[in-house]
Each structure stands twice: as structure tokens, then as C-alpha cells.
Amino acid sequence: MKNSNSIVAALIFASIFSIDAFVIPSQCLLSSSIFQCLVNPCLQKTCSSLTPACISNFCGGCYFSLLEENDSPNPGNLGQIKDTAPANSNDYGRFKKPLSIVDFSWVSPALCNFVTEKNWHFISISTPQYFIVSTIINLNFIANVFVYVYDLTNGDLYNYTTNSILAVDIKERTNSSISGCTVFNRSSSEYVSHCYNQQENRYEINVNVTTNDNIQVSFAFQINYSSVNDQSLVLLYPFKPTQPAYTHHLATQPTQGTMKIGNILPKSSFTGLSTTDWTLAYQKRVTRWKWASFSVQAQDIKNGGSVTIGINLSNELYDDKNNISMENTIWINGEVYTIDDFVNIETPSEQFLTTQPWYITTVEDNPTIDLQFQPVGSHQEHDNLVIVDIQFVQAFGFFNGTIQMLGNTYNISNGWGVVESNYAKW
Incomplete structure (x- = not known):
């Protein structure tokens, strides 16, 4: 995939959700690049399935970044295979x-x-x-x-x-x-x-x-x-x-x-x-x-x-x-x-x-x-x-x-x- 596709994906994503949910890798070299956000970007984060740690980033926009997740302990053996279907979507x-x-x-x-x-x-x-x-x-x-x-x-x-x-x-x-x-x-x-x-x-x-x-x-x-x-x-x-x-x-x-x-x-x-x-x-x-x-x-x-x-x-x-x-x-x-x-x-x-x-x-x-x-x-x-x-x-x-x-x-x-x-x- 070409780099242009990556840029297009980021811009479309931003336009749909008003804020960018991920950090675009750049540096704030000038003070004018610091964006004045009305709301702390981390307050927008509600994804419980993602990592809980959040860092706000005001460099050129209102962004937040997610800290690397520590690997969770793997589950125990899930047991013998059953002849049935799962009862529901969380029947592990x-x-x-x-x-x-x-x-x-x-x-x-x-x-x-x-x-x-x-x-x-x-x-x-x-x-x-x-x-x-x-x-x-x-x-x-x-x-x-x-x-x-x-x-x-x-x-x-x-x-x-x-x-x-x-x-x-x-x-x-x-x-x-x-x-x-x-x-x-x-x-x-x-x-x-x-x-x-x-x-x-x-x-x-x-x-x-x-x-x-x-x-x-x-x-x-x-x-x-x-x-x-x-x-x-x-x-x-x-x-x-x-x-x-x-x-x-x-x-x-x-x-x-x-x-x-x-x-x-x-x-x-x-x-x-x-x-x-x-x-x-x-x-x-x-x-x-x-x-x-x-x-x-x-x-x-x-x-x-x-x-x-x-x-x-x-x-x-x-x-x-x-x-x-x-x-x-x-x-x-x-x-x-x-x-x-x-x-x-x-x-x-x-x-x-x-x-x-x-x-x-x-x-x-x-x-x-x-x-x-x-x-x-x-x-x-x-x-x-x-x-x-x-x-x-x-x-x-x-x-x-x-x-x-x-x-x-x-x-x-x-x-x-x-x-x-x-x-x-x-």
C-alpha cells in the first residue's frame, strides 16, 4: 500500500470523528504548533478494550496516545472441545x-x-x-x-x-x-x-x-x-x-x-x-x-x-x-x-x-x-x-x-x- 493511502485514511478518520484518536508522528518545533484544545483529548477515550493508560498530545491538534499494553496473563486451558455451539458470544x-x-x-x-x-x-x-x-x-x-x-x-x-x-x-x-x-x-x-x-x-x-x-x-x-x-x-x-x-x-x-x-x-x-x-x-x-x-x-x-x-x-x-x-x-x-x-x-x-x-x-x-x-x-x-x-x-x-x-x-x-x-x- 502506498503512503498516500495512509494519509488519506488519517484525514478521513479525523473528518468523521472531529478529533484524531491517534498521535500523528510529528514534533512541535514552534510554539504556534501547540493547539488550544477545549477538552482534554484523553477524556474522549472510552475504549475499555484498549489499554487504560493515556497521554494527551496538543502538537498540531487534539490527540491522545495509548501506552503500550502490558501483556495480560494468558488464560488457562479452555478445556476439551464440546460437541455443541457456544451458548453466546462470551461463552469462552x-x-x-x-x-x-x-x-x-x-x-x-x-x-x-x-x-x-x-x-x-x-x-x-x-x-x-x-x-x-x-x-x-x-x-x-x-x-x-x-x-x-x-x-x-x-x-x-x-x-x-x-x-x-x-x-x-x-x-x-x-x-x-x-x-x-x-x-x-x-x-x-x-x-x-x-x-x-x-x-x-x-x-x-x-x-x-x-x-x-x-x-x-x-x-x-x-x-x-x-x-x-x-x-x-x-x-x-x-x-x-x-x-x-x-x-x-x-x-x-x-x-x-x-x-x-x-x-x-x-x-x-x-x-x-x-x-x-x-x-x-x-x-x-x-x-x-x-x-x-x-x-x-x-x-x-x-x-x-x-x-x-x-x-x-x-x-x-x-x-x-x-x-x-x-x-x-x-x-x-x-x-x-x-x-x-x-x-x-x-x-x-x-x-x-x-x-x-x-x-x-x-x-x-x-x-x-x-x-x-x-x-x-x-x-x-x-x-x-x-x-x-x-x-x-x-x-x-x-x-x-x-x-x-x-x-x-x-x-x-x-x-x-x-x-x-x-x-x-x-
Whole structure:
């Protein structure tokens, strides 16, 4: 994203709310730069979900800055995964069923929701020839959309990325992962739509964009998912008692659809496996995470034949007090299993995140994970907005290795998926 976008975002934000809620990094070199404020800017701060410490700043305007938050103690283990859905949006724990409406209105005032709420919907689809990703990220003051299609047979990459100041191109906002649509629509020829069709029990993904290389890419996929019959991971996690995060993960869901890539690929039909991640979170002032995910066909060494295996593994974000991530999950032939042991995601140094191998391992024996991920391409964001600083790397590539679980050993050979390394400062 260009610096001009950062400036525009700050000016629009200021014009809407009359005062600027965040410090613009500048120095008061002249006494005339000291602004005479009618009200102490810190008195405007009512965001209980943010840090309580506030410093007024009268340099060129009426601003306040928020002191860095001391990391709160991580919660205890949230317990075994439950077969039900959460009772409500503050029923912290792990569940196999999602909520139909995620309502965090109890957390803080609307303005604070605007600047602290993050909604993320990631979808990947793996077919025998293509690895496809579609993602909509809505931070309210800005939205980011990226789509890429990677041809496994020849290495061609079709990549699209854009942002929308104040998320003006987000035309619909779903209330949960199983209710309605999230739609980015800039024009009749530039849109990304993620919907859940409750009557048909499926996600419907419709995309039409022009890539960075000026190639038109369109696809329409249906991902079969029944919130009654299929098993997923729903995590309601407290960064603080009044700072919730809700995330709904799916893996190994059967998928079918059509895709067209300019004049290179006429409209063709495909089947495959998908992974989805829907998140609504009031995140900490500073968040970091490492994440690994795939949905693949794996070989069952003991019994022969193949099984579908999905993983959702992370470090540093949704950890309990023993540094065990509460979202670590494996799907085997549709059955979901949470992992209550530490999973190590070892990354190469920062300059090699998108070129050198990542290693995902455990030290305990149920399960025993020994995977290597080799990146072949990436999507990256390195932004310094007035409101948030983001350093985000998502690499796609292939996994090799083994997972030993429930007395069986599963061999993963060139299974396509993604990893992420993220730093964000609000």
C-alpha cells in the first residue's frame, strides 16, 4: 500500500470523528504548533478494550496516545472441545459447532469497535492442478482483499491485491461464518463474494478480478458444509475478559466449481478440498502469530489407502498459560481433534520467510508431527498506517512429512497449503 493511502485514511478518520484518536508522528518545533484544545483529548477515550493508560498530545491538534499494553496473563486451558455451539458470544471455550450470529456489542462503544475490531475471512481451495486463495480482511478503517491462483503444473501465479479506505467497497458484512455474505464490490467486473447458503448447506465463493499482470480471473466454487453434520473448530478466546476473539476453522471440506483465466484457461470445472477461516476479534494492542494450514490427501501407512487430513496450527496468538495454542487442530476423514501439547513452528530468518523451509514439529507423541514446508510464492503486506502497523507474510507451497496419531502414521507428500508470519501494532 502506498503512503498516500495512509494519509488519506488519517484525514478521513479525523473528518468523521472531529478529533484524531491517534498521535500523528510529528514534533512541535514552534510554539504556534501547540493547539488550544477545549477538552482534554484523553477524556474522549472510552475504549475499555484498549489499554487504560493515556497521554494527551496538543502538537498540531487534539490527540491522545495509548501506552503500550502490558501483556495480560494468558488464560488457562479452555478445556476439551464440546460437541455443541457456544451458548453466546462470551461463552469462552472450544466447540465443534458455530454461532449463527456473533455479537460483540457488549464489549465497548461503537467508536472503539470501529478501531479495534478485525474481521477476516480466508479460503483456500486445493485442486489437482491449482491452489487458490481468496481473502477479505475488514478492519473498518481499511479493508484489504487478495486473491491468487497458482498453477501447480507450470508455476504460473495469478495475483490480485487491493485495499479500500474506510472499507467503502465492502457492500455486505456477514454476522458470522454461517449467516449471509461478506461482499467486496468495486464494480461489476471487480468483486469478491464469500457467502454461506443455509438452504444448500454450502459456502459459495464468487470472484471476478483483474490480476496485477492485467489478466482476468474469475471462479465460482461451492464448499459443502453442514453446521449440523460436519465437524469444525470454533474457538471463543479471551485476550482479556472483555476482549474476545471468535474464530471458526474448517478443513478437508469437499469443493467443486468452475474457473476461467483470461485466454489461458477456458471455463473449466474442478473438484478439490478446501480450508476456511472466519475470525472476528478484538485483538491486543500488539499481536503476533505464526500459522500453518492445509487440506490434503495423505497415505495411511498402517492400513493402506488414502485419508483426508487437515491441519490448523499456530503459535503466539491463542495460547494458554502453558503456551499451548487453543486453536491447534487436526481433521482426519472429517473427525476433528484438538491438540493439547505444544506445536513448534520454526521459521527461517525474516529475509528468508518466503524462500527457505519452515519446520512444524511436536515433542509429545499424541500426535507426533514432523512436517517441512517449502514456500514457492507469497502474499505480503508491510504497512505503517496512522492507526495500525502491519508486517504480514503469507507463503504458499507444499508440505512433506508425517503425522502419527491414534496408532496410525499418515504420510504427507507434496501437500499444498499456506503458512503465515504476522506482526500488527494497533
